Amino acid sequence: MKIIGIALLISLFLFALIFGMDLLLKFDVKTSIAAILTPIQIIGPVEIGLLTIFIFFFFALPLFHEYKKKKNKKKPAE
Amino acid sequence: MEKAKISAFQLFVMIALFEFGSAILIPLAIGAKQDAWLSIVMGMVGGFLLFFIYYRLYLYYPDMLPTGYVQKIIGRIPGKMLAFLYMIYFIYLASRDLRDFGAMLVTSTYPDSPLFVVNALLMLLVIYTLRFGIEVLARTGELLFFLFLLITVSALVLISSSGLIDFRQLQPVLENGFYAVFKTVYMETLYVPFGEAIVFTMIFPYLNERKKLKRVYISAMTLSGLSLAFAMIINVSVLGVDLTSRSQFPILSTIQMIELAEFLERLDVYFLLVLIIGIFFKLSLYFYVAASGIADLFQVKEPSQLIYPMGIIILLSSISIAGSYAEHIEEGLKLATIYVQLPVQVVIPAVLLIIAFFKNKKTKALPA
Structure with a gap:
């Protein structure tokens, strides 16, 4: 976040x-x-498609890192 | 701050490639007409003076990034705010360079390709490179530098041997007086490209041979400054002042005119490689510096996580930055120089140096 x-x-x-x-x-x-x-x-339809993918990863990558970090923190406790 | 070290030669290559960057592409200092080369040389001398401001600041805080020492000089909160604004400035310049790249390719080689797609391709490459840090970027620079030199020298040989150069186009020297040249220096060449080297203040702490810094910086600036002046001499003596000032990319127009032995022509595509290398490098440096500065300011443990989101912001702003290439150039060479570059490259560092001088004088006096 x-x-x-x-x-x-x-x-x-x-x-x-x-x-x-x-x-x-x-x-x-x-x-x-x-x-x-x-x-x-x-911008044209192809560019809109590309832009949508970029924006999806813009939010998805940091959230994925966050999820991975939380998962790693939990592991030693288990 | 990333745990990395770069050699003196790598810094030399980075400065040289950075200075060529987009400056070789645009009609630099053409406001001074046939004396453009003189404005570039004088801008280079001004760049040396600016370097001494940055260098003195670095000597006060050799192990810190400017984002850190600004906080020591003017206090934590104002220092953080100022450092953040500097990072925004670097991102803004990265966007400008990306737009230069896209406009150049769309105008010269890919007229039917959308600007967004062309820009996105370079941005993805830069994102990939920067995830590995400054050392990989410096080594990439070493590799590309020799290719850069080879193509530049061969282009020069081809232009000379095709008999296009007419040095009379450079006369009369100082036709509009010395003031016209000085005005172009003050309004343009001092900041673009020489003052832009302020970005290296974020790279200096990574240098492993600190004693060589001054020599390396000045020799790299001299090489790039004289080469840019020489490129402008060639442009004006081949195209003339009128055509150079009207051309969007004078260097490409010059190369396009090469016709050798009735088969060697349309070499602009060959020379595009040099321009792509230069812009890739300049953009990467701005981007890297901004990302490492932001990571330092916001204490992000893994700066590589910032690379992708920041890359997308640079990509979007490169499209939004101007409605047309003409507007983009006007904004970059007339407005940004005075309203953005002058305070950021000259005024603020000078004020910081004065404050740092008095602060360090006091600290030195205290132990005694």
Whole structure:
């Protein structure tokens, strides 16, 4: 969970920076938000499939590590 | 901090490949027109001055990562916040480099391939490499460096022998005065690519021969700085100022013009290898440094666990970073330099050095 939390925190700050750069490029707030989202919204079906797989592993891998760690902790006690 | 050591030669190779990275691809310092090469050389000299700031900070805390010594200098909480912002900055630059790579391949070689897929392929490779740590990355650099040199030298021989170079395109020197050159240095070349070497402050503690650091850094910067200046001389003398400034990737346009013995042509694909090696390396370094810094800040026991999620964030932001390549370049060379690179590469390290100087002076005085 910690890894997912860190990743989400990084995303928040990174996209805030990108948003800030768009504002400096003299876009207004609405256009700046659209500028961040549009490139992702217009991707084709193959890319959406790929993106879905990536995002699935984004959450699944840290959870799997967590599960493995808990399992390893339990073992010596048994 | 990872328990790893790298040799002086490996650091040399890493700095050289990093500096070439994406800088050789873009029309660097073209604001100075035919004096672009001069701006690059002056930017390199400015890069040496910045190095001395980073180096002095490193000498105060030789066994610590900057994420650690920043906390010692300005206090735990502000230090952690500042270090985190630095990591965001490295991730941002990694995203920019990934976008450079994708845009280059889509524009020059794979016009029908989606940018997302091209970027994803490189990102998966980088994720795979970085799971093994800095030592593997350094050894990869050693291997790739010789291939890099071989292709670069052969490209130079081919351009020279095809009779494309016209040095008169570089004249008149300083046509718009010295100020135009200085302005390009201040606005662009000081930060991209020379100031970007601030990323190596996170690598310095891994060096096993510390005494060689200064010599290695300066020689690698000199090699890459002079080579970048030389590449710009070749670009301008082959394409002219107008075409170089209008071309998205002047080095590829230059290589495309090679026609030798009526059969050796379309060599841009051959030269793409050099660009891919450079960008792979630069991206990997930014990514590695950001991951190890984040692991240090948040006390993640296995930093390799951070690699995949961070890779996906870099991939997504490389797509969202700009609507078009022109916007991406404008943002990178005009806005980011002044609003992001100047404070991060120059102002903050200088302030940290001043504080560290006074703090260490006091500490030294205390035992006496």
